[in-house]
Amino acid sequence: MQEITIDIIGNENIEEVMDEIMKRYGQEILHLVYSYVKNKAVAEDLTQEIFIKCYKAYPTFNKKSKLRTWVWRIAINHCKDYLKSWYNKNVIVTEEESTNTSTNGETIEQTLIQKDEDHRLVSAVMNLPIKYREVIYLYYYEELLIKEIALLIEKKESTVKTRLKRAKELLKDSLEE
Structure with missing residues (x-):
């Protein structure tokens, strides 16, 4: 994905900047948040809160990192913070899953197996612990480099590699059961 390049001159319209940020990164931030909270409704709410934080913090964005990295770090x-909050620990949020039907000519059996x-x-x-889940998500789903993941989660590259290796082992054990 192409990085947004915005010159911070002081006279740009922050609403336009935020609109562009939300268009470019909204869906991937929503997916990232869902990977943490495991609930679509909560993920949608948190994503809105994240963009409000970005809006309020944008004047302090100093261009030392890419805009995408800055938004991801906030997210x-x-x-x-949400996972540590009283609300998350004490309020149970329910979610109904919608079912999708296949129209690609696949058989019902194939669809159900898949x-x-x-x-x-x-x-x-x-079900992985968050430290493993986040590296799996960022590496495989967002296709970030280990160096980028290390920057985002503020850990050493060797730590990211170790967590990826351990996460794969845990997944393998879990799926073989």
């Missing part, structure tokens, strides 16, 4: 920190396998994989990933 990750917000998710971690859906079951996908569900098992997603469940296995979502």
Whole structure:
């Protein structure tokens, strides 16, 4: 994805900048947040809160990092704060899953088998401890480099590599059961 280049001159319209940021990064931030909270409704709410934080903090953005990295850092920190919050620990949020039907000419059996396998994989990933889940998500789903992941989660590259290796082992063990 191409990085947004915005010159901070002081006379740009912050609403236009935020509109462009939300268009470019909104969906991926939503996916990232969902990987932390495992609930679509909560993820949508947190994503809105993240963009409000970005809006308020934008004047302090100093261009030392890419804009995308800056937004992701805010999102990750917000998710971690939410996971530690009283609300998350004491309020149970329910979510109804919608079902999709296949129209690609696949048989019902193939669709059900694929859906079951996908569900098992997603469940296995979502059941990983957060430190493993986030590196799996960022590496495989967002296709970030280990160096970029290290920058985002503020850990050494060797730590990211170790967490990826351990996460894969945990997933393998979980899926073989």
